[in-house]
Amino acid sequence: MTPPTGWLFGVKPGQKYAKEGWENIWYYGFIGSFLVAGVAYVFKPDTSIQTWALEEARRRLEAEGILEDPAKVKK
Helix, strand or coil: CCCCCCCHHHCCCCCCCCCCCCHHHHHHHHHHHHHHHHHHHHCCCCCCHHHHHHHHHHHHHHHHCCCCCCCCCCC
16 A cells, blocks of 8 residues: 555646546446436326326216316317
């Protein structure tokens, strides 16, 4: 282990930082995993209890004749 030099990331002023071999792979993997997670979140099915309850109430009201079926209503 090298002793601390006081320079940011161990690079003296005026010198260019040399990337290590793993850095590009890590960057692409990290950003790619966020993109995949974002797409999966956007296209996930809606399984909330509120949506189910609304659809169930609408179905029951249509079955009782209180609410008309939206597919049968003419515009």
